[in-house]
Amino acid sequence: MKIVLRILRHLLPYKVHLGIASLAMFISTLFNMATMVLIIPFIDTLFSKEYPTLQPVPEFSLGNLKDWGLTQINNGMASTDQSTALQILCVLLVGMFFFKNLFAYTQTWFMAIGEQGIIRDLRQMLYEKMNTLSLSYFTEEKKGMLMSRIISDVQLINNSAIAAVNSFFRDPPQIIGYTVVLFVIDWQLTLMAFLLIPTTGFILTKIASWVRRESGLLQESIARITAVLDEGLSSMRIVKAFRTEKFEIAKFRKENQSYFRTFVRIKRSSELAPPITETLSVLVVVIIIWFMGENILSGNSSMTNGLFVAYIFALLQMMQPLKYFGQTMNQLAQGMAGAQRVFGVMDIEPRIVDRPNAATVESFTDRISFDNVRFHYDTGDEVLSGINAEIRAGEVVAVVGPSGAGKSTMVDLVPRFFDVTEGRILLDGMDIRDLTVESLRGLMGIVTQETFLFNTTIRENIAYGEPEADMERIREAAKAANAHEFIIETENGYDTVIGDRGVKLSGGQRQRLSIARAIYKNPPILILDEATSSLDTESELLVQKAIENLMEGRTSIVIAHRLSTIQKADRIYVIDDGRVVETGTHRELLENQSGLYTKLYQMQFQL
Ligand code: ADP
Numbered sequence: 001m002k003i004v005l006r007i008l009r010h011l012l013p014y015k016v017h018l019g020i021a022s023l024a025m026f027i028s029t030l031f032n033m034a035t036m037v038l039i040i041p042f043i044d045t046l047f048s049k050e051y052p053t054l055q056p057v058p059e060f061s062l063g064n065l066k067d068w069g070l071t072q073i074n075n076g077m078a079s080t081d082q083s084t085a086l087q088i089l090c091v092l093l094v095g096m097f098f099f100k101n102l103f104a105y106t107q108t109w110f111m112a113i114g115e116q117g118i119i120r121d122l123r124q125m126l127y128e129k130m131n132t133l134s135l136s137y138f139t140e141e142k143k144g145m146l147m148s149r150i151i152s153d154v155q156l157i158n159n160s161a162i163a164a165v166n167s168f169f170r171d172p173p174q175i176i177g178y179t180v181v182l183f184v185i186d187w188q189l190t191l192m193a194f195l196l197i198p199t200t201g202f203i204l205t206k207i208a209s210w211v212r213r214e215s216g217l218l219q220e221s222i223a224r225i226t227a228v229l230d231e232g233l234s235s236m237r238i239v240k241a242f243r244t245e246k247f248e249i250a251k252f253r254k255e256n257q258s259y260f261r262t263f264v265r266i267k268r269s270s271e272l273a274p275p276i277t278e279t280l281s282v283l284v285v286v287i288i289i290w291f292m293g294e295n296i297l298s299g300n301s302s303m304t305n306g307l308f309v310a311y312i313f314a315l316l317q318m319m320q321p322l323k324y325f326g327q328t329m330n331q332l333a334q335g336m337a338g339a340q341r342v343f344g345v346m347d348i349e350p351r352i353v354d355r356p357n358a359a360t361v362e363s364f365t366d367r368i369s370f371d372n373v374r375f376h377y378d379t380g381d382e383v384l385s386g387i388n389a390e391i392r393a394g395e396v397v398a399v400v401g402p403s404g405a406g407k408s409t410m411v412d413l414v415p416r417f418f419d420v421t422e423g424r425i426l427l428d429g430m431d432i433r434d435l436t437v438e439s440l441r442g443l444m445g446i447v448t449q450e451t452f453l454f455n456t457t458i459r460e461n462i463a464y465g466e467p468e469a470d471m472e473r474i475r476e477a478a479k480a481a482n483a484h485e486f487i488i489e490t491e492n493g494y495d496t497v498i499g500d501r502g503v504k505l506s507g508g509q510r511q512r513l514s515i516a517r518a519i520y521k522n523p524p525i526l527i528l529d530e531a532t533s534s535l536d537t538e539s540e541l542l543v544q545k546a547i548e549n550l551m552e553g554r555t556s557i558v559i560a561h562r563l564s565t566i567q568k569a570d571r572i573y574v575i576d577d578g579r580v581v582e583t584g585t586h587r588e589l590l591e592n593q594s595g596l597y598t599k600l601y602q603m604q605f606q607l
Contacts, residue, residue, distance in 0.1 A: 003339050007161050010121060014114035021110035022169035028103035029170055033177045035096045036313055040306035041073050042089050047305050054078045066184045070307075107166075115162045122154045122342060132350040135417045136377060144227025149345050152222050153338040156215070160328075160335020167328040171321035178318040185311045186303075189291060193284045193315070204273055204326045211270045212333035218266060219341060221259040228252050273326040281319040288315060352416050352437055359430065360439040364524045364555065366428045367392045368414065373423035375409060383409045385578040386423070391557055393524075396568055398560035400600060401575035407559045410575065411527050414557065415441050445523035447550070449531045451514040453505075458487055459494040462516045473520060480549040481516035482542040483509070507531075508539030515546045526556040530565060561604070572597070 011018060044052070052074040060068050077085045130146055138146075182190040232239065232248045239248050289312060295301035296308070303311075368391040375384040383406045391397045399407045412418055413425055416437055425432050432440055453461050462477055463469030474494065478484040486509055490496040498504050505513065511531060518526065528547070544564055551558075560566050567586050574582035574589065574597045582589055582597050589597040 003336055003343065006343060007157060007335075007339055010118050011114065011161060011165070013121070014117050017110045017113045017117075018165055021107045021114065022165065024103045024106040024110065025166065025169040026173055028100050028107060029173050029177070031096050031100035031103065033174065033181075033317075035093060035100070036181070036310060036317065038089060038093055038096070039313055040070075040304075040310045041077055041085070043306035043309050044077075044304055046086070051082055052078045069184075070304075111162065111166070114165070115158060118161060119154055119158045122157065123150050126150050126154065126342065126345060129346055129348070132353075133348060134351040135412075136351075137348075143230055144225070145223040146345065147226045147230065148219060148223040149342055151226075153219055153342045156219075156338030157335050157342060160331040160333075160338070163328045163331040163335075167324055171325045171328070174321040175318060175325070178314045178321075181314045182311065182318075185307055185314075186292075189288055189311075192291075193288055199280065203276055204329055207269060207273050207276075208329040208333040211266060211330045212337050214262060214266045214269070215334040215337045216341075218259065218262045219338065221255065221262055225252070225255045225259055228255050270330045273330055274323045277323045277326045278319060281315075281322060285312070285315045285319075288312075352419060354436045355434060358434055358436045361427065361430070361435045361443065362439070364428060364443050365393055367426075368525070368555075368557075369426045370410075370413075371424045371426060373410075373413065373420050373425060375406075375413065375418065375421045377409075377418075382421075383578050384413075387575075387578070387580055389573050389580060389583075391555060392570075393555050394553075395570040396551055396556045396558065396565070398558050398566050398569035398572045399575060400560055400566065400572060400597070401581075402600065405575045406578045407575055408529065411529070411557055411559060414525075414527060415444050415446065443523055444525045444527055445518035445521045445550075445554075446527045447514055447518050448529045451510040451531075453498055453510060453513060455497070455499065457492075457495045457497050458490070458513065461498065461513055462494075462520050464517055469520075474516075477516045477520035480519050481512045481546040482549075483512040483516045483546070486512075506539070508536075508543055511543050512546050515543070515550050519550050524554060526551060526554045526558075528556060528558040530559060530561045566601075574600070 054075055055071055055078075057071050057075065058064055058067050080088070126146075126149055179190070179194075182193070228248075228251050232252065239245055292301065292303070292308065292311070296303060370387045370389040373384055373387040374382060376382045387410060389397075389410075399410060401407050409418075413420055414432070416432060419433060427435065427440070427443075454464070459469065459471070459474055460467075462474050471494070475484060478487055478494075487494060487496070528550075530547075531543075544562060547562075547565065548568075558565055558569070560569065560572075566572065569586065572582075572584060572586060572589060573580050574595075576596055582592070582595050589595060590601065592598060
């Protein structure tokens with residue numbers, strides 16, 4: 001029930017549109033039902049042996065609604081001749097269908113806004129929510145899951161919410177309307193017919209709850225497909241290099257097949273609802289016809305031809321809304337399952353949030369200090385076990401150590417990609433958790449090993465996030481990053497669109513572009529994870545020079561792999577197993593012949 005209320009809250013902004021749509025739907029339904037009333041005089045006009053004459057109208061009351069109505073129709077016909085009555089009826093019929101359809105279309109017209117509006121809003125909210133989640137959330141599996149939330153779960157919610165709103169103003173009024181007509185014409189018969197309805201209802205709810213369960217499996221399956229797809233397409237280069245296409249195709253086939261199987265199961269059972277309802281309804285209708293027929297044949301019935309046809313017509317007409325109602329129940333079941341998953345994502349508490357009264361930091365003047373910092377990821381053991389370190393303004397500080405020692409984790413704590421588990425990190429004496437995340441990250445430029453470029457122009461990649469960027473500054477940044485030369489040689493210069501993740505560029509070019517991006521941002525603090533993969537000598541020199549330009553006049557924390565960076569560093573922290581084991585300059589550290597640094601240095605540079 002809480003979920004239904006939550007969905008309704010998202011429909012609220014569209015209440016005017018939905019209101020008009022529902023009203024139009026209701027009016028259209030009324031016109032549809034009114035056409036039925038026309039049947040009685042139609043039949044009686046054409047097939048009665050005696051044409052009606054004027055009769056006294058009985059007192060109006062609920063009890064004699066039928067007599068009153070029939071006399072009114074009778075007198076209406078009596079006041080004109082048979083042929084004119086037929087003409088009037090024909091015109092009325094066309095008019096009613098015209099208005100029925102006019103209002104039906106009005107309904108669709110307004111509903112479209114509500115329908116697409118809720119999809120748009122939910123997708124937007126989800127995407128905004130995802131942007132607040134901490135980095136640790138985005139594993140491959142979760143990426144697939146999140147994509148399928150945005151694409152298909154939202155669609156499910158929409159389908160069911162809209163189906164419910166539509167159905168609510170279309171089906172129940174019809175069901176009620178026809179029920180009234182049936183009761184007025186012959187209440188005993190109608191009562192009998194209705195005894196069968198609970199049976200149908202029971203079967204339908206059973207199907208709906210099953211569909212709901214299965215639809216959960218279906219959505220999980222979509223999530224897995226998306227994950228396989230995303231991973232496979234993003235690593236096409238590796239896939240081709242390792243000739244693992246068949247392996248990847250098999251992975252995809254497995255997920256695709258599992259989706260197929262689940263979908264077929266759901267389709268088969270959810271589509272059971274309409275035929276079951278219809279068969280049961282036909283059974284009811286046949287029993288009624290049989291009863292009525294017997295009565296008419298034996299002369300016990302006072303029904304006119306028109307009433308008889310109207311009764312049967314109303315019964316048959318009622319099947320349609322009953323059938324739709326059954327379908328709506330299934331759609332609702334699927335939608336609820338989708339909503340549960342979507343709201344599940346919405347309800348994740350973002351880890352890294354601004355504290356109340358968090359301060360905005362505008363500049364960095366003194367130092368960043370690690371004060372006995374301990375850290376562990378959600379899963380797993382302690383990665384940092386009491387780190388003390390200091391990075392003074394203007395310094396280049398290098399972090400070195402064996403793979404898995406905790407270097408990346410350590411530098412990730414500075415822009416608060418994660419928060420320390422124990423201890424503090426201070427920026428100019430302020431605990432970084434007391435600063436707004438936005439202003440803190442605003443001070444930092446980050447260049448990672450994986451140079452991520454967006455599938456857009458070189459210009460937009462350098463001035464990332466700034467649509468109205470200053471071309472002169474972009475050019476300056478590119479020059480400082482040694483990228484200008486190759487950029488102007490590309491087809492459209494700064495307006496050249498680079499392919500997905502920059503595949504049209506060489507490794508060194510990609511690195512220089514991402515360095516240009518950092519230079520363009522011009523942050524006081526630089527966090528640099530130097531690429532381990534070696535480039536060809538010429539490229540290497542260009543990148544090295546670009547990095548030097550980038551570090552110029554900034555405070556840099558570098559996970560260092562290049563000898564030149566290490567030699568230039570004001571201080572080196574040697575990390576091993578989550579601890580600082582040695583500190584000093586390159587020269588100082590090399591003095592300790594048996595130290596870890598000397599060992600690493602000799603290994604890495606084969607000296
Ligand atoms: P380094 O950069 O020195 O190679 P990392 O900081 O990447 O080391 O990793 C340190 C340890 O933390 C490793 O044991 C690694 O498996 C673990 N680790 C790294 N990232 C995560 C993560 N997102 N979740 C769980 N454990 C992680």
